[in-house]
């Protein structure tokens with residue numbers, strides 16, 4: 150499933166938050182005209198990445214049962230429901246899920262992080 154297949158997928162240019170706010174892994178919600186879109190935004194060095202905050206195992210948010218969303222070595226995103234893990238740079242499943250996270254294109258414009266075209 151692509152992120153644009155979600156009924157509440159935000160339009161390109163939609164503001165997510167201030168880019169400076171992103172210092173680690175942050176589950177956020179973007180409010181659109183069609184409802185709420187769950188997004189997981191993380192800083193990876195100078196890069197900011199984003200995924201739909203829905204584990205492909207049961208479509209629960211990765212922070213469903215806690216806030217510790219990174220592996221001890223910092224390379225994997227973790228689902229707190231059943232422990233699936235995903236490569237934080239690609240979203241590909243490593244353990245516990247058959248498919249990966251849906252990446253959402255984002256970019257910084259001025260001080261804001263927005264949905265990219």
Ligand code: FES
Nearest residue numbers: 204206228231233
């Ligand atoms: S809901 Fe995420 S591993 Fe089951």
